[in-house]
Amino acid sequence: MTAPAASDNPVRVRFAPSPTGFIHMGNVRTALFNWLFAGHHNGVFILRIEDTDTERSKTKFEKQLLEDLRWLGLDWNEGIGRNGDFGPYRQSDRYPIYHRYARQLLEEDKAFRCFCSEEELEKVRRAQLERNETPRYCGKCRYLTPAEIETRLKAGTPCTLRLRVRPGGVGFSDLVFGRIDIDTIQISDPVLLRSDNSPTYNFCCVIDDFLMKITHVIRGDGHLSNTHRQILIYEALGAPIPQFAHLSTILGPDGEKLSKRHGATSVEEFKRQGYLPEALVNYLALLGWSPPNEGQEIMSLDEITGQFDLSRVLKSPAIFDNSKLDWMNRTYINKTPDSSLADRAGQFFVDSGLIPAQIDAATHSWLARIIGLVKTRVDHLEQLPGEAAVVYGYATDPPEIDAAALEILSSSDGQAVAREFARLVEGKQSLTPETYREIVAQVKAVTNQKGRGLFHPIRAALTGRGSGPELEKLIPLYEEGSSLNLPRKVMSCRERLRAVLARISHKVS
């Protein structure tokens, strides 16, 4: 890993999730855009963990998060697990820092102690709401005299630390939303330190971004209204204000916020279903962003990085469309070499009990060829073993035959072809594409069938299905599969024909 080229003002961005749950696609998109922006500007991508909510933060979520990001190929060059000059990178490890700045703000009178209890505040809030007023902090403790403060402190009254919000306007130019100005009257004096002395999100976030020299804050648009509050904190700290870019929300198919009931929303769910990370990431990049040379949608991370630009990011929310993701995933599956797919999808076959956990080269190449034959018909890797049933089928007794095949084999012409074909196969040691072609020619001569009438019964008898991959490619897989040592038996062509003929003669006569 080479360090990015040092320049006067290197771009430094960060992804700062809270480990309070499994990471969903909206967060992944935020991480991705940060990663792309850093990459494009040859900057630094930092991973910071915001776990000031000790109730909900869990280390298992943090672990999963790191794994997910790595799987997606969104590695970071500074932060958790990587170190760097601005650590620690987990907020729960930074409390002394926050307290130092809290003390500073208090001393400078830019913050003040508030002795109002939560119940009191809640009461005021409800009353304001009832009167149809904007609920906001009443400012009761803003101007307590030193003596008043002293007595409350002595009495042990719990207090929070609040920022003393200045009158006037605050605004910023968001890189995607544009200029947003408001009056500070809209903002209540935000709590910096809770009554248990723990720092709040807005406070930590600003201090960290300041100390970590973050140049661009790219995050979800839920933070749009936090930004003004945070700018006021930057001001109080005398810290430079970074650039902001807010990303619109990703919605479910029904236009509602993405949630569990929309099916797969977390990275590990997509991974479990056999989506390729490159497809996922490519799809996500196109949600709210489009390349300048529109028309090319299938792009590698490198290509996207080269073209990425926040000015082309849309403000309006996007709906997550599974069918387009599936299309993209299919495209990537079909681009990937079969042997590499065998590596990536191997586990799905193991889990389905079709191949052993450890396989030899012969089995691997056999598996790769099966995948090559059926991969055009799956959306994601998890469906592969199901499609491989064309090869594994017939292991049941009686053999499974679909309606279309049964129909074909129930006609006397169809049966004649199948019988003649089976008879000739019996005379061969094993079936190869060459001997297969010879036999087909003979069957054709004997039965006088051709085209559909000839090939359909043969397919039906050999595969038990009315349709499927090319027979000439399937046949060697049957023959080779029957000699491999597999947890579930694959029948040779001859065995298949015997089984199916036994079944149909039983059924018809």
Add this chain to the structure above:
RNA sequence: GUCCCCAUCGUCUAGCCGGCCUAGGACACCGCGCUUUCAAUGCGGCAACACGGGUUCGAAUCCCGUUGGGGACGCCA
């Protein structure tokens, strides 16, 4: 309730510093071709500027309003 934001085919979007737009591409859907079958693939089709006012010779593009949607207003992040 107050404040802020958003609005092009069913979906993702191009276009938006006005004329090249009878609005382009992709997904999905439908049809045709290729193929012994299916899948893949090739070709074609359907389908949108939320509404109402302005400004202008001219508006998807600029302004105002309406409607619809989202967010914020926490000792959550």
